[in-house]
Each structure stands twice: as C-alpha cells, then as structure tokens.
Amino acid sequence: MTTTKVRILDTTAELFRRYGYTGTGLKQVVAEAGAPFGSVYHFFPGGKAQLGDEVIRRSGQMYLDLVLAVLDGATDLVAGVGDVFRGAAEVLRETDYIDACPIATVALEVASSNEVLRVATADVFESWTVAATDRFERAGIAAGPARVLAMAVIELLEGGFLLSRAARTTEALDAAGSAAVALVRGAVPSRRTGRRDG
Amino acid sequence: MTTTKVRILDTTAELFRRYGYTGTGLKQVVAEAGAPFGSVYHFFPGGKAQLGDEVIRRSGQMYLDLVLAVLDGATDLVAGVGDVFRGAAEVLRETDYIDACPIATVALEVASSNEVLRVATADVFESWTVAATDRFERAGIAAGPARVLAMAVIELLEGGFLLSRAARTTEALDAAGSAAVALVRGAVPSRRTGRRDG
Numbered sequence: 001m002t003t004t005k006v007r008i009l010d011t012t013a014e015l016f017r018r019y020g021y022t023g024t025g026l027k028q029v030v031a032e033a034g035a036p037f038g039s040v041y042h043f044f045p046g047g048k049a050q051l052g053d054e055v056i057r058r059s060g061q062m063y064l065d066l067v068l069a070v071l072d073g074a075t076d077l078v079a080g081v082g083d084v085f086r087g088a089a090e091v092l093r094e095t096d097y098i099d100a101c102p103i104a105t106v107a108l109e110v111a112s113s114n115e116v117l118r119v120a121t122a123d124v125f126e127s128w129t130v131a132a133t134d135r136f137e138r139a140g141i142a143a144g145p146a147r148v149l150a151m152a153v154i155e156l157l158e159g160g161f162l163l164s165r166a167a168r169t170t171e172a173l174d175a176a177g178s179a180a181v182a183l184v185r186g187a188v189p190s191r192r193t194g195r196r197d198g
Numbered sequence: 199m200t201t202t203k204v205r206i207l208d209t210t211a212e213l214f215r216r217y218g219y220t221g222t223g224l225k226q227v228v229a230e231a232g233a234p235f236g237s238v239y240h241f242f243p244g245g246k247a248q249l250g251d252e253v254i255r256r257s258g259q260m261y262l263d264l265v266l267a268v269l270d271g272a273t274d275l276v277a278g279v280g281d282v283f284r285g286a287a288e289v290l291r292e293t294d295y296i297d298a299c300p301i302a303t304v305a306l307e308v309a310s311s312n313e314v315l316r317v318a319t320a321d322v323f324e325s326w327t328v329a330a331t332d333r334f335e336r337a338g339i340a341a342g343p344a345r346v347l348a349m350a351v352i353e354l355l356e357g358g359f360l361l362s363r364a365a366r367t368t369e370a371l372d373a374a375g376s377a378a379v380a381l382v383r384g385a386v387p388s389r390r391t392g393r394r395d396g
Binding site: 017018019020022023096097098104105107108109111112113118121122125126129147148149151152154155156157158159160162163165166167168171172175176178179182183186 | 215216217218220221294295296302303305306307309310311316319320323324327345346347349350352353354355356357358360361363364365366369370373374376377380381384
C-alpha cells in the first residue's frame with residue numbers, strides 16, 4: 001500500500017473517532033493527511049463511502065490485533081481480560097478521552113442510514129466475537145456459552161467507552177472491567193484458571 | 199409546554215436516534231415536525247445546541263422512567279433486569295433496529311467536540327447510574343458494589359444495542375441480558391432473591 005493511501009486511512013480513522021462519519025469531510029481528510037485532494041478519489045473511486053468501508057474494516061482488524069496481543073500476553077485468560085480493560089482505560093486517559101473504540105461512533109451513525117457501512121461494522125463486531133469466542137473455548141468454556149460471554153465482554157468494553165468518554169473519567173470502564181473479569185472467572189472451569197505455565 | 203415545542207423535541211429525538219446529532223439538520227426538524235422554521239429559534243434561542251441539550255436531557259429522563267417502570271413492575275430485581283433486556287430487544291425488532299438508546303449516538307459524536315452536549319450526556323448516564331444503584335441497594339447490595347453493578351448493567355445494555363443494531367439481530371442484546379442477569383443474581387444476597395410478595 002502506498003504511504004499516501006495509508007496516511008489517508010489513518011487520518012480518516014482518527015477523524016471518525018473524534019467527529020464520527022457524518023462529521024468528517026473529505027476536504028478535512030486531505031488537509032490533515034497532507035495529500036492532494038484528487039488522491040482520495042484516486043485511491044477510493046467510490047468516494048467517502050468506499051473510504052469509510054476500508055477505514056472501518058482496517059481499524060477493526062488493527063484493534064483486534066492489539067487486544068489479542070494483550071490477551072495472549074497475559075499469564076491466564078482472567079488476567080488477560082483485566083489487562084485489556086486496564087490498558088483501554090490508560091489509553092483513554094492518555095489521549096484526552098478520544099482513543100476508544102475505533103468504529104462505535106460510525107456504527108451507531110450508519111446503522112439506520114447506510115447499508116454498506118452498517119455491514120462493515122457488523123462484520124468487524126462479528127470478527128471480534130469469533131476471536132474472543134475462540135480464546136474462551138481454548139480456556140475450556142463450551143462453544144455456546146463462550147460466544148455469549150464473548151459478546152458480553154465486548155459489550156462491556158463498548159459501554160465502558162461510551163460512559164467514560166461522556167464523563168471524562170475511567171470509573172465506568174473500570175466497572176466494566178470488574179464485571180468482565182467476574183463473568184470470565186465464573187465461566188472458566190476451575191482447573192483452568194491457574195497460570196498457563198503453572 | 200406548547201404542543202409545537204413538544205413536537206419539535208420528539209421529532210428531534212427521533213432524528214438523533216436515526217442520524218445522530220451532526221446528521222440532523224434544523225430544516226429537517228421543522229419539516230418533519232410540521233412547524234414553521236422560526237419556531238425552532240422561538241423555543242430554542244440558542245439554536246441547534248440548545249435544542250440538542252434539551253432533547254438529550256428529556257430523552258434520557260423518559261427512557262429512565264420507562265426502564266424503571268419495567269424494573270419495578272417485576273416480581274423481583276433479577277426478573278426485572280431480564281425483563282428490561284427482553285423488552286429492549288422486542289422494541290428493537292419492532293422498530294426495524296432504530297429505537298435503541300436515545301442518546302448513545304449523540305454521546306459518542308459530541309464527546310470530543312461539543313462540551314455543552316457532552317456534559318448533557320454525562321448527566322443522563324449519571325442519572326441512570328444513580329437510579330440503578332438505588333434499586334440494587336434496596337435489594338440488599340452494598341453501595342459500592344451496587345454502583346459498579348449499575349454501570350456494568352447500563353454498559354451491557356448500551357453495548358448490546360450497538361452490536362444488535364449493527365448486526366440487525368438481537369443475539370447480542372440477548373447475550374447482554376444473560377450476562378446482566380448473571381451479574382445481578384450473583385450480587386443480590388440470597389435471602390433477597392425470592393419474590394417481593396413471597
């Protein structure tokens with residue numbers, strides 16, 4: 001991928017997080033990306049909708065990779081889930097309450113108004129659910145409950161971001177983390193809750 | 199309150215749910231409310247920001263009243279929490295996945311860009327947290343854990359709305375409901391989980 005295209009994608013992702021899809025203009029994208037205006041249509045012939053679709057899918061994948069790295073780097077699943085929420089809270093504080101979920105704002109904006117982008121956000125959430133379900137199954141939780149738990153943990157993270165960004169404190173995200181850890185701890189078979197290397 | 203003002207507030211609330219704050223124009227508001235254009239500035243001299251502020255606070259209070267009616271109408275707290283999520287899922291299906299949280303879209307849009315509206319959304323979430331904490335305390339849960347639990351249940355509802363609107367199925371909201379019920383059941387002292395009239 002050319003560096004200009006990457007710069008456009010990264011800039012748009014950042015603007016989506018701050019202002020949402022409707023609030024982000026292509027002129028603003030090229031200005032902040034330091035790219036010529038025509039480059040947006042060169043790389044994204046479908047205009048803002050195509051750019052939005054690629055940004056949603058790319059941001060979703062990058063965020064998943066980030067979260068899985070934290071989860072897989074922990075000594076066990078319960079500790080990993082706690083680490084994910086603590087890390088998210090830290091990033092939120094450090095970025096002045098901007099860097100939360102990269103796609104939630106857009107997902108709510110487009111859910112009833114743009115079918116292509118709605119599907120892109122649905123695909124991202126499903127990819128997160130599948131990845132979390134996989135980790136929970138590996139920890140010994142049955143497939144059905146693992147999928148329910150995966151959705152609940154993602155929902156706690158999303159709800160935590162929403163309330164914490166509004167209040168500009170991480171109290172809500174901390175509460176979400178406590179609840180997520182409690183749910184996961186309650187679901188993992190007891191013989192599997194020890195350290196992975198124990 | 200005059201009927202025109204109420205019509206403007208209700209129409210704006212509906213447009214916020216569908217298109218968000220940025221995607222809702224005042225021309226669209228007066229057209230759909232069947233009100234003369236000048237009436238917006240008559241009732242809301244501060245324009246869109248003042249209208250937005252009133253809509254957020256009014257929608258937040260109406261939604262709280264609705265949820266508390268469901269919660270207080272149940273035989274016990276655990277059943278009531280389950281009813282809230284089941285009712286929310288039913289409304290979502292019936293309204294073609296539009297009628298979810300009345301303020302979440304706006305809350306994410308304005309969190310980093312409009313301080314007056316951010317505070318309005320923060321006040322609404324705090325009022326919901328306080329009300330839920332009160333219900334949990336009345337069921338015998340200590341104040342500290344009750345507040346954490348209140349936030350977690352609200353976060354599950356919000357996250358459930360987000361994933362369910364994106365996917366256009368209520369699977370995620372059902373998962374959120376299961377998790378919320380499990381958390382509340384685990385927190386209520388066992389002697390208090392029976393029927394209120396038992």
